[in-house]
Amino acid sequence: AQSVTQLGSHVSVSEGALVLLRCNYSSSVPPYLFWYVQYPNQGLQLLLKYTSAATLVKGINGFEAEFKKSETSFHLTKPSAHMRDAAEYFCAVSAIFGNEKLTFGTGTRLTIIP
Amino acid sequence: EPEVTQTPSHQVTQMGQEVILRCVPISNHLYFYWYRQILGQKVEFLVSFYNNEISEKSEIFDDQFSVERPDGSNFTLKIRSTKLEDSAMYFCASRGDRGQGGELFFGEGSRLTVL
Numbered sequence: 001a002q003s004v005t006q007l008g009s010h011v012s013v014s015e016g017a018l019v020l021l022r023c024n025y026s027s028s029v030p031p032y033l034f035w036y037v038q039y040p041n042q043g044l045q046l047l048l049k050y051t052s053a054a055t056l057v058k059g060i061n062g063f064e065a066e067f068k069k070s071e072t073s074f075h076l077t078k079p080s081a082h083m084r085d086a087a088e089y090f091c092a093v094s095a096i097f098g099n100e101k102l103t104f105g106t107g108t109r110l111t112i113i114p
Numbered sequence: 115e116p117e118v119t120q121t122p123s124h125q126v127t128q129m130g131q132e133v134i135l136r137c138v139p140i141s142n143h144l145y146f147y148w149y150r151q152i153l154g155q156k157v158e159f160l161v162s163f164y165n166n167e168i169s170e171k172s173e174i175f176d177d178q179f180s181v182e183r184p185d186g187s188n189f190t191l192k193i194r195s196t197k198l199e200d201s202a203m204y205f206c207a208s209r210g211d212r213g214q215g216g217e218l219f220f221g222e223g224s225r226l227t228v229l
Contacts, residue, residue, distance in 0.1 A: 036220075042222060042223075043220045043221055043222040044157070046218075046219075049217055090156070101162050102149075104156050104158070104159075
């Protein structure tokens with residue numbers, strides 16, 4: 001079984017400040033890990049994914065995440081927040097083998113303060 | 115860029131009515147999924163579908179729900195007799211072969227409102 005925990009349902013940062021969204025996972029098998037973004041009234045868009053290659057993954061819109069097996073974490077960061085980053089962010093996990101369905105976290109709403 | 119398309123974008127229905135939500139997955143994809151998101155809550159897995167049969171379903175996916183791929187392109191979710199608690203955004207997703215690293219491509223969602 002797999003699960004993800006996202007710490008902080010709401011995060012507010014000032015424009016230009018560092019964005020850090022936390023995700024910890026639990027998986028009995030080697031995981032794939034994903035960050036998806038959901039803008040208001042839109043679907044889910046993939047930001048980045050970890051698939052057992054490089055542990056530091058770069059995604060779209062300047063986001064990146066680092067897979068740390070020892071900490072079972074996959075935190076999402078962006079050096080400088082922009083107003084357009086305001087959205088809901090979901091961390092998700094799937095197994096490398098088997099059905100590979102995604103299990104999502106509860107999401108973190110990111111607010112950017114002008 | 116290929117994309118998953120869903121119709122309708124929004125449907126309002128009366129409790130007890132049947133609803134069919136439609137999805138056109140990316141054409142060469144083999145795995146298909148339905149997820150739902152109740153307002154303010156997390157995205158929940160409903161069902162996965164491969165090789166014309168359900169491969170996994172959650173406890174949410176009870177006898178009121180069914181899926182089919184009637185014509186090789188569409189992938190539908192049917193709710194036989196809607197309840198108030200079925201009000202949610204329903205997302206369809208598809209995936210290619212296992213070798214593509216497990217990424218799911220999501221549609222824009224169908225918002226279902228049950229009155």
